[in-house]
Amino acid sequence: MTYRFILFEVTQGVAKITLNRAEVLNSIHAAMSGELQDALTRATRDSETRTLLITGAGRGFCAGQDLDEVRPGSSVKDFAAHARKVYTPLVKGLRTIAKPIVCAVNGVAAGAGANLALACDLVLAAEEASFVQAFAKIGLVPDTGGSFFLPRLVGLARATALTMLGEKISATQAAEIGLIHRACPAATLLEDATKLATHLATQPTFGLGLTKQLLNASLVNDLDAQLELEAELQGAAGRSADYAEGVAAFLAKRKPSFTGR
Numbered sequence: 001m002t003y004r005f006i007l008f009e010v011t012q013g014v015a016k017i018t019l020n021r022a023e024v025l026n027s028i029h030a031a032m033s034g035e036l037q038d039a040l041t042r043a044t045r046d047s048e049t050r051t052l053l054i055t056g057a058g059r060g061f062c063a064g065q066d067l068d069e070v071r072p073g074s075s076v077k078d079f080a081a082h083a084r085k086v087y088t089p090l091v092k093g094l095r096t097i098a099k100p101i102v103c104a105v106n107g108v109a110a111g112a113g114a115n116l117a118l119a120c121d122l123v124l125a126a127e128e129a130s131f132v133q134a135f136a137k138i139g140l141v142p143d144t145g146g147s148f149f150l151p152r153l154v155g156l157a158r159a160t161a162l163t164m165l166g167e168k169i170s171a172t173q174a175a176e177i178g179l180i181h182r183a184c185p186a187a188t189l190l191e192d193a194t195k196l197a198t199h200l201a202t203q204p205t206f207g208l209g210l211t212k213q214l215l216n217a218s219l220v221n222d223l224d225a226q227l228e229l230e231a232e233l234q235g236a237a238g239r240s241a242d243y244a245e246g247v248a249a250f251l252a253k254r255k256p257s258f259t260g261r
């Protein structure tokens, strides 16, 4: 697929996806979502890609749904069908890809744009960036996984305030309440995020994928089920080439060289 609304490049094991509709703060329409879904599949299948990095072009990260596409009277009549087609596959793709995803939030992240960031594994944001659950301001409800991840990330009271009041919070506040991994100066955001993603791309990718699977399951499992899954996935990790390399390197007092398998 040729991309018109995103950029995609793989460097040093990192697939960088840039949302690229800067003039509308990278708001998402169906065609852009289709490209993102394709890029996620591509990054999943590409054996060279061991980490993903998602960011936005221009001054915004993503302003959520392109409101022009869904304006009253537009061809989008059924919002449920639209959400299933445009947002559900993105969240499922981000959460199930067995590779770590770093998100560099370069500016405002609103509505589905904020929740897209929260579905990534490690979220860095420029200190000037902000997060806003904009849905209530236009009579909609949180989607793109927001109603699932927000209470789990920051607790019910904060999730309620964020979604019902729709107030903007800064990246620094977001880091303080545990919504994101960390806030960094705008000048170094992309460099910091690239460094992190490139580091992750040298790590035991297979094991990190299993770790992601465990963390996903922990959001819904009880303790017995989680302990059983840990045992099962530890079995798989213990059979990996990276485990053999990790232990050999430790015993030989040298740096490990992980292949991701």
Ligand code: T3D
Pocket: 023, 024, 025, 027, 063, 064, 065, 066, 067, 068, 070, 078, 079, 080, 082, 083, 084, 087, 108, 110, 111, 112, 113, 132, 134, 135, 138, 140, 143
């Ligand atoms: O069916 C379904 O599944 C529905 C799904 C819904 C999921 C959702 O995401 S609902 C939430 C949709 N998003 C919003 O409601 C946010 C709308 N945008 C804003 O509130 C503000 O733009 C921001 C707070 C994000 C940023 O404000 P500011 O002052 O920094 O920028 P601005 O001037 O408002 O926006 C700059 C331009 O981007 C502007 O265009 P212009 O005037 O320069 O030609 C603005 O219209 C455009 N823009 C911003 N957000 C959107 C947008 N255009 C289309 N859709 C947008 N969401």
